[in-house]
Amino acid sequence: MPIIIHEKTGTFHLTNDSVSYIFRIMENEQLENLYYGKKIHDREDFSHLHEEEMRPQMSISVPEPSLLSMHYTRQEYPSYGTGDYRSPAVSVLQENGSRVVNFTYDSHEVFAGKKPLPGLPATYVEEDSEAETLEVHLSDKLTGTELVLSYTVFADLPAIARHARFRQTGSESVVLEKAMSASVEFLDMNYELVQLSGAWARERYVHVRKLDMGFQGIQGLAGTAGGAEQNPFIALKRPETTEFSGEVYGMSLVYSGNFLANVEVSTFDMTRAMLGVSPENFAWKLETGESFTTPEAVLVYSDAGLNGMSRAFHRLYGRRLARGKWRDEPRPILLNNWEGTYFDFTEEKLLAMAREAKEAGIELFVLDDGWFGARNDDWAGLGDWYCNLEKIPSGIGGLSRKIEEIGLKFGLWFELEMVNPDSDLFRAHPDWAIHVPGRFRSHARHQYVLDYSRPEVVDYIYEMVAKILAESKISYIKWDMNRYMTEPYSVGLPADRQGEMMHRYILGVYSLYERLTTAFPEILFESCASGGARFDPGMLYYAPQAWCSDDTDASERVKIQYGTTFVYPVVMMGSHVSAVPNHQLFRTTPLKTRGAVASFGTFGYELVLGKMKPEELAVVKDQVAFMKKYRRLIQIDGTFIRLLSPFEHNEAGWIVVSEDKREALGLYFQRLNKVNGSWVRFKLAGLDPDRLYTVSWEVCGERKVYEAYGDELMSVGIPVNRADLSAEGGDFAALLYEIKG
Numbered sequence: 001m002p003i004i005i006h007e008k009t010g011t012f013h014l015t016n017d018s019v020s021y022i023f024r025i026m027e028n029e030q031l032e033n034l035y036y037g038k039k040i041h042d043r044e045d046f047s048h049l050h051e052e053e054m055r056p057q058m059s060i061s062v063p064e065p066s067l068l069s070m071h072y073t074r075q076e077y078p079s080y081g082t083g084d085y086r087s088p089a090v091s092v093l094q095e096n097g098s099r100v101v102n103f104t105y106d107s108h109e110v111f112a113g114k115k116p117l118p119g120l121p122a123t124y125v126e127e128d129s130e131a132e133t134l135e136v137h138l139s140d141k142l143t144g145t146e147l148v149l150s151y152t153v154f155a156d157l158p159a160i161a162r163h164a165r166f167r168q169t170g171s172e173s174v175v176l177e178k179a180m181s182a183s184v185e186f187l188d189m190n191y192e193l194v195q196l197s198g199a200w201a202r203e204r205y206v207h208v209r210k211l212d213m214g215f216q217g218i219q220g221l222a223g224t225a226g227g228a229e230q231n232p233f234i235a236l237k238r239p240e241t242t243e244f245s246g247e248v249y250g251m252s253l254v255y256s257g258n259f260l261a262n263v264e265v266s267t268f269d270m271t272r273a274m275l276g277v278s279p280e281n282f283a284w285k286l287e288t289g290e291s292f293t294t295p296e297a298v299l300v301y302s303d304a305g306l307n308g309m310s311r312a313f314h315r316l317y318g319r320r321l322a323r324g325k326w327r328d329e330p331r332p333i334l335l336n337n338w339e340g341t342y343f344d345f346t347e348e349k350l351l352a353m354a355r356e357a358k359e360a361g362i363e364l365f366v367l368d369d370g371w372f373g374a375r376n377d378d379w380a381g382l383g384d385w386y387c388n389l390e391k392i393p394s395g396i397g398g399l400s401r402k403i404e405e406i407g408l409k410f411g412l413w414f415e416l417e418m419v420n421p422d423s424d425l426f427r428a429h430p431d432w433a434i435h436v437p438g439r440f441r442s443h444a445r446h447q448y449v450l451d452y453s454r455p456e457v458v459d460y461i462y463e464m465v466a467k468i469l470a471e472s473k474i475s476y477i478k479w480d481m482n483r484y485m486t487e488p489y490s491v492g493l494p495a496d497r498q499g500e501m502m503h504r505y506i507l508g509v510y511s512l513y514e515r516l517t518t519a520f521p522e523i524l525f526e527s528c529a530s531g532g533a534r535f536d537p538g539m540l541y542y543a544p545q546a547w548c549s550d551d552t553d554a555s556e557r558v559k560i561q562y563g564t565t566f567v568y569p570v571v572m573m574g575s576h577v578s579a580v581p582n583h584q585l586f587r588t589t590p591l592k593t594r595g596a597v598a599s600f601g602t603f604g605y606e607l608v609l610g611k612m613k614p615e616e617l618a619v620v621k622d623q624v625a626f627m628k629k630y631r632r633l634i635q636i637d638g639t640f641i642r643l644l645s646p647f648e649h650n651e652a653g654w655i656v657v658s659e660d661k662r663e664a665l666g667l668y669f670q671r672l673n674k675v676n677g678s679w680v681r682f683k684l685a686g687l688d689p690d691r692l693y694t695v696s697w698e699v700c701g702e703r704k705v706y707e708a709y710g711d712e713l714m715s716v717g718i719p720v721n722r723a724d725l726s727a728e729g730g731d732f733a734a735l736l737y738e739i740k741g
């Protein structure tokens with residue numbers, strides 16, 4: 001099994017076929033990190049990896065003649081105040097005002113499998129043989145604060161899941177001011193920091209920067225993981241690491257609230273990376289007997305480049321983070337009315353759209369914003385989750401049944417964490433919106449955020465939603481969240497617990513998700529936050545897909561989806577074909593390109609089919625049929641590999657390959673056409689080198705065919721004809737290759 005313990009030397013070796021993670025109990029009884037990386041031989045004793053010598057300015061925190069200085073020691077869970085001048089993983093404020101702690105080893109236990117984290121999303125196992133867990137118990141003897149560091153090693157993946165748990169057993173209370181989920185030490189600083197950053201409509205762009213001495217990192221403080229600006233993920237890669245080769249360490253936080261990912265390089269090029277709940281505005285009080293569990297951090301090591309790292313995340317998050325009926329099911333092809341109608345719809349208009357969708361082969365009709373309360377624009381109605389009968393006389397129950405009679409499933413939009421000041425809910429409960437008494441309430445999109453740290457608020461919303469769901473035929477829910485948080489404060493909490501509010505809020509959101517998904521296990525949930533502002537593993541534990549971005553322009557989507565696949569499998573990415581000119585960018589891209597790009601996701605439409613020309617509708621029918629044929633391969637069974645980065649080239653490319661390598665789908669995309677351009681060969685990956693493949697693709701209704709061995713396709717590539725690209729629209733043209741062998 002993956003966890004080897006050498007009791008005599010106090011050494012813990014977490015290992016499987018690909019990784020080794022080694023730490024030990026030091027002479028001061030704290031834990032020292034010795035190595036993390038590619039699997040190495042096991043040994044009884046790894047203490048030769050400990051380095052110490054006399055250094056200037058060194059503070060030694062054990063009796064002489066030892067030279068153990070915490071500043072030069074790689075640690076499992078470092079604290080501040082005993083000679084380590086780098087960022088700590090933990091900060092504990094005590095009643096006497098001190099923050100100095102000394103967490104020393106007490107005991108450890110190992111068990112097969114993995115336990116759930118109470119109230120928190122986390123990866124899981126279905127069989128105990130899939131993973132092994134080590135829990136090391138430490139405590140600060142003076143305060144009686146216990147700390148458990150938990151490590152789960154997955155048997156078949158280069159992945160380790162970590163979290164920390166605290167329990168106060170001393171007679172005095174303590175306040176956790178910082179409690180990271182994981183801290184990892186690296187032997188040198190020759191790394192680049194990879195992050196997925198952006199803004200609304202350009203979420204999860206790939207950014208890479210060289211590490212330098214001092215701090216570097218990202219954080220999210222908007223109350224929605226990192227919002228559109230930062231994803232709760234970082235990777236450290238070697239400068240020479242590419243998509244296909246070289247070392248990379250990925251760190252991903254299974255959390256949807258404020259987070260910090262901090263990398264600090266100190267003197268002597270020591271690199272410390274940590275990930276967890278942001279310490280900003282965080283302070284969690286532990287009275288005697290109380291405990292706190294950090295969210296889970298997932299560490300992935302790959303020596304097969306960025307694609308190697310992503311493959312591990314895709315497998316873990318696709319199969320052992322997502323849950324429920326939909327985890328292993330291809331997703332329904334949907335039509336969402338938002339960009340087609342915005343708030344301007346009637347029941348008749350919706351039914352007409354649904355009939356057109358049925359005609360095209362679409363399976364699910366989703367009614368977006370605007371069906372409830374006095375919601376005719378974004379000024380009113382949020383919080384009033386009952387149907388606006390002026391717009392929909394049959395009510396949601398009646399409409400949903402009519403849609404089912406047409407032969408489609410029915411889905412509905414909610415924004416359950418929000419309230420408009422102009423709503424019955426706010427008029428009845430103004431104190432349910434987050435605010436600081438006596439201070440101005442910042443607003444965004446004319447709305448406030450409900451205080452989900454208060455269980456009575458969550459209960460009330462649950463009852464409202466459960467009623468609609470029980471009365472109607474609802475197969476899908478789009479759960480939106482359209483503003484960032486301000487004035488974090490809860491009138492439901494005492495002053496000394498206000499630092500808990502932001503985390504309690506997200507625990508409240510998780511609890512509502514848990515209740516709804518448990519009570520309505522058949523419903524497919526898609527999370528959303530002004531597009532992709534809450535695309536994080538925490539959400540994906542409850543809702544197995546998330547709207548990737550409000551930007552539906554195909555060319556922009558190539559970038560957004562490319563970046564998103566660094567961590568998240570394509571089946572989790574909500575992707576739709578929308579009308580042109582595009583509503584966000586006013587750009588026109590070919591319909592075939594829009595379909596091809598959206599195919600590598602959950603797939604759907606966000607337009608009025610009735611406004612399309614007959615020849616366009618024929619293309620839509622083909623796209624729907626294509627998706628039905630290939631969605632199991634794309635979404636569930638296949639391995640996704642990035643081939644050409646749109647962040648580095650005018651072109652982009654990726655491929656999905658079946659497990660037996662007999663079937664694959666490749667996408668080649670170019671931004672701008674080139675006149676009299678150079679020869680292009682599109683190199684594939686993941687195929688069987690010895691297999692003869694037939695590659696086929698369509699150009700203006702005509703099928704073209706090319707035969708080659710896997711090794712040719714991977715080493716030489718498919719010759720891409722410039723005339724094909726021009727015929728398919730030139731600028732923003734895409735070629736979709738069907739590969740069979």
Ligand code: GLA
Binds near residue numbers: 338369413482550
């Ligand atoms: C957000 C979502 C959109 C749409 C609107 C409705 O912006 O990202 O897809 O649902 O809200 O108001």
